[in-house]
Amino acid sequence: MNILIVDDNPTNVMLLKHMIARLDECTPICFTDAAKGLAWCEEEKPDLLLVDYMMPDIDGVDFIRRFRKLSHCTDIPVIMITAEESKEVRYLALQAGANDFLNKPIDKTEFIARTNNMIRLRKNQFQLANRAEWLAKGIKRATEELLQREREALLLLSKAAEYRDPETGAHLNRMSHYSRLIARNLGFGEAEQEIMLEASPMHDVGKVGTPDDILLKKGRLTPEEFEVMKQHAICGYNILKQGSSRLMQVAAEIAATHHEKFNGTGYPLGLAGEDIPLRGRIVAVADVFDALTSERPYKKGWPVEQALEFLENERGKHFDPQCIDAFLLSLDEVLEIMNRFQEQ
Structure with missing residues (x-):
């Protein structure tokens, strides 16, 4: 003393x-x-x-x-x-x-x-x-354990959708990292970026409720079949909204809104502009870009330049212009993510 x-x-x-x-x-x-x-x-x-x-x-x-x-x-x-x-x-x-x-x-x-x-x-x-x-450290450890269990639950839900949907797999890793990149360039804090990374893979979890004959159909869907397919956004929202944590609530918001379009022609609610939650607008860019550039049994992947041209052409129509700008701001990182998460 x-x-x-x-x-x-x-x-x-x-x-x-x-x-x-x-x-x-x-x-x-x-x-x-x-x-x-x-x-x-x-x-x-x-x-x-x-x-x-x-x-x-x-x-x-x-x-x-x-x-x-x-x-x-x-x-x-x-x-x-x-x-x-x-x-x-x-x-x-x-x-x-x-x-x-x-x-x-x-x-x-x-x-x-x-x-x-x-x-x-x-x-x-x-x-x-x-x-x-000592108590603060104990609370922190307990909180981290709860968050880890929640992340595991989300991952398992993602995997459940992955087993049914041929368009997932490494797609989940790539689009979630694209989503975090866009969020970062839009000024999201570190914690919010992590939430985007962990919640965005849930965007298509509602496809667990889509009938196989529609989800796995090789050809073009009929208008009636497409209406059924569109229900996966609401289905995913209904599954995830029951979680009380912030991570689950963000995942529910993304599931419900990532197919909305900036000009109001998307689904399931036909929202437009800033009425669409920003996280949904972010995931729309990340999801579509990866879908375009990914090779699948029923299609070849587009070259990056062609996919970027599509994003530019859809600026203000399908996509929020500020999300496009945030994505294009770090193209070198986009290419690194593409190379890091290859299809198995």
Whole structure:
């Protein structure tokens, strides 16, 4: 424990230093100049302050007041040492932040008792701080475990859709990373980018409710079949909205809105412009670009240049122009993502 002594009288300082040296595990730090003592406190943190009242320039009350204004010294125990019997001085010292008093001439027994009381107070502060830190770490671990289980549940849902839909697989990884990239370039914070990465693979989870003869059909869907296919957006929303977490709610929003078009001709609600949630507009770009550039048993993948030309042609029609700009801003990263997540 570092015990700070501030007293303009060198004899008093030597006496206090001698008595503190007799306490277990206590180191005295002494100043006869109050200004220098305050300067030390700006850089260091004592465990107990012993300060005299009658000092030139800066008296004990003023010292305590300035000491308490230092952010790291607001809870440090303070004992004022004074020969002043005035209650007014004591009231001022208490208002400034003093915890206890010692009268001059100092009685050794009283000094040891009061100082040990303040040291115990300081040790209790350490214990409370350590317990608070331990609890915070425990809560953080528990929260991380819950989030990990939630991510696993989302991943399993994604895999369930993947087994039924021939257009998924590595597509989930690519489009989710494209989505995070677009979100980043639009100014999303790190936490929101991660939510986009983890929620966007859920965009087509509603296809688990689409009949096989429609989902796996090789040729063009009839108008009636396409109406059935479009229900996967609402189906996905209904599955995911039941989750209470933010991640599930974002995934539900994406599932419901990633097929909306900026000009209002999309589905299932026919939303237009900024009425479409931004996350849905982001995933629309990421999903379509990857679908165009991916090779499937029933089609060849488009060259990147052709897919980019399609995005530009659909600017303001299918896609939000600002999402297109955010995507094009990092084409080198887009190509890296394409190469990193290849089809098995």
